[in-house]
Every structure is written in C-alpha cells, then in structure tokens.
Amino acid sequence: MSERMWTYILLACFFAIGFIIRKVNIVKSIEKNKDNNKSTLFIVLTILVVILLSIPLNIFKIGTFKNSFAERFVLGVMILGLLIRITSMLKIGKYYTRYLITFD
Numbered sequence: 001m002s003e004r005m006w007t008y009i010l011l012a013c014f015f016a017i018g019f020i021i022r023k024v025n026i027v028k029s030i031e032k033n034k035d036n037n038k039s040t041l042f043i044v045l046t047i048l049v050v051i052l053l054s055i056p057l058n059i060f061k062i063g064t065f066k067n068s069f070a071e072r073f074v075l076g077v078m079i080l081g082l083l084i085r086i087t088s089m090l091k092i093g094k095y096y097t098r099y100l101i102t103f104d
Contacts (some may be wrong), residue, residue: 003071
C-alpha cells in the first residue's frame with residue numbers, strides 16, 4: 001500500500017516540479033500561441049485520463065501485482081526519472097521547453 005502512495009506522490013512531483021523550477025514565463029506559459037499546436041491541451045488531457053483511469057483500475061485490482069521487488073524497482077526508476085528531470089531543468093535553464101524555439 002505504501003508503494004502506491006509513493007507512486008502518486010512521485011507522479012504529482014514530476015508534473016509540479018516544472019512549475020516550481022522553471023523561471024522563464026514562455027516556458028511556463030499555458031496560453032495558446034502559434035508555437036503551442038495544442039500540446040498543452042494534450043498534456044493536460046493525458047494527465048487527467050491517467051489519474052481518472054487509475055482509480056477504477058486500482059479498486060478492481062486490474063493491472064496490479066504483488067511483487068515487492070518489482071514495486072520497489074519501479075519506484076526507483078520513477079525517482080531516477082524525477083532526478084533526471086530536475087537536473088535537466090536546472091542545467092538547461094530557460095532553454096528547457098516543451099517545444100523548440102530557435103533564435104537567430
């Protein structure tokens with residue numbers, strides 16, 4: 001049960017960290033512009049679908065397994081992914097975006 005709790009905490013951190021670390025307004029912008037191509041809409045819809053589908057799937061035990069090693073291994077992979085995301089945001093800084101912006 002604690003693995004499931006940590007999974008949701010890490011998932012929330014993964015998406016929230018972008019708004020915490022990123023300082024440039026164009027990177028955090030969720031306004032519709034010519035560079036966006038509805039990517040914000042697709043990202044938000046994907047997050048909502050994942051969260052809403054996980055509730056009934058967990059209630060009916062669909063896709064769950066009882067292997068503590070595998071659960072901890074997957075949590076480790078999630079933590080590694082979160083660390084890579086944080087490191088890349090800090091190193092690349094204002095140039096870390098969802099889409100490519102080029103300057104002459």
